[in-house]
Amino acid sequence: MKGWKKRIITVLTALFVLAIFGACGKKEETTEAPEQDLIGATDVNTLEIDSNGRILEIAVEDYTGVDYKPDEVRAFIQNEINSFNKEQGAQKVSFLQMKQEKDVIRTAISYTDISAYNAFNHMDLKLTVYSAETADKATADEANRYTAAEPEKKVSDAELAEAGYDASSMDQNEIDTLVETKAVTATFSDANGNTVSSDAIDVNENMMLVTDEKMNIRLEDGKLLYANPHAAIENGIAHTDGEGTAIVVLFLGL
Numbered sequence: 001m002k003g004w005k006k007r008i009i010t011v012l013t014a015l016f017v018l019a020i021f022g023a024c025g026k027k028e029e030t031t032e033a034p035e036q037d038l039i040g041a042t043d044v045n046t047l048e049i050d051s052n053g054r055i056l057e058i059a060v061e062d063y064t065g066v067d068y069k070p071d072e073v074r075a076f077i078q079n080e081i082n083s084f085n086k087e088q089g090a091q092k093v094s095f096l097q098m099k100q101e102k103d104v105i106r107t108a109i110s111y112t113d114i115s116a117y118n119a120f121n122h123m124d125l126k127l128t129v130y131s132a133e134t135a136d137k138a139t140a141d142e143a144n145r146y147t148a149a150e151p152e153k154k155v156s157d158a159e160l161a162e163a164g165y166d167a168s169s170m171d172q173n174e175i176d177t178l179v180e181t182k183a184v185t186a187t188f189s190d191a192n193g194n195t196v197s198s199d200a201i202d203v204n205e206n207m208m209l210v211t212d213e214k215m216n217i218r219l220e221d222g223k224l225l226y227a228n229p230h231a232a233i234e235n236g237i238a239h240t241d242g243e244g245t246a247i248v249v250l251f252l253g254l
Helices: 003-019 070-088 114-121 132-143 157-162 172-176
Strands: 046-049 055-062 093-101 104-111 126-129 187-189 195-197 207-211 216-219 223-227 231-234 237-240 246-251
Touching (some): 055 114, 070 093, 070 104, 132 207, 132 246, 187 223, 216 223, 216 246, 223 231, 223 237, 237 246
Parallel strands (some): 046 216
Antiparallel strands (some): 055 104, 093 104, 126 207, 187 195, 216 237, 223 246, 231 237
16 A cells, blocks of 8 residues: 555544544545546556656545545545645646545546656656666566575476476576576567567667556557566556566657
């Protein structure tokens, strides 16, 4: 759970304790939406990136078991944004919309760039020019999870296969020193299941988004091109699994 979301749960819990003897039951309601519905029926945290690198985040949070009022949630988020923008000395984050359905609250928040998104949410997503070296290192790190101190983290045969190795032909010492002794080439797949190696992807005009978070990624313009094994592209949306380092190669249409 991201920084401001952790804080809002804490604040709402404290408010509930203070008001427990006089609280009225919360009523289900939907906050008034702006003319343009930015949220829709999104059920997974989603980032939409435009050609200038601006971020629109649709955040989906389930408040089941938390005593809250939608107006308190809205006010808390807005206060967090106001404080952040004041610290930054610029309007880096904007609260655009909120919708409620039962105990699920969806919010639309915009960020001037990935740096503002990371700073506000205490995250570490990377949106950079495509680099085969970065992709290869992420794949090598996946194949080198095993350490002597944590033998339960032995790399699986499937992970070795993803990195281009045949586990049946290797002993454990070879696996332990895999990254140190052998180069690893990352592989990517497009929306049609076609695969391509990291060094075959154009580095001149493509970007890459790198994240360990589970989320959807879509583009306002441009095109989602390839995804590594921790992500998949379907119907114009990249889905990351949150189980490892996902790399999505994209063209922003600059």
